[in-house]
Amino acid sequence: LDDGLVPMTNSLDERNIRPYTIGRKNWIFSTSTKGADASASIYSLVETAKANRLNPFDYIEYILEIMPQIDIIQHPEKIDWFMPWSDQIKEEFGIKDD
Incomplete structure (x- = not known):
């Protein structure tokens, strides 16, 4: 391979x-x-959190504390706020997009 960005191994x-x-x-x-x-x-949630540069423990702890306060039945669109890739979560955890 000529592409230097491709890793030499799959370690x-x-x-x-x-x-x-x-x-x-x-x-x-x-x-x-x-x-x-x-x-x-x-x-799946843990690995997605890792892929989005979140600490899985802190992320899951956060959503378990905050989600019960949100009326997901009346506002199902709000569940998107809690996805590891959402802007709200990235802002909450201080993750900056590169």
Whole structure:
């Protein structure tokens, strides 16, 4: 490859998926479909937070504190405010777009 931006190895990618490959055998013992779906949702939220340069713990703590105060039933569009890529979340956590 001639592009210097392409990494020479996929070590970073493999390191990022390592927790999932280690835990994979444990997940086959999920006792219910709902439990497996919940786990998948949390992992997706955590990885999306990381991809948007948020600390996953701080982000999840924030949305669990703030979301119950918002009437999502009456204003379903407000759920977009809490997505890791939203301008409101980036502003709340001091993330600047490059």
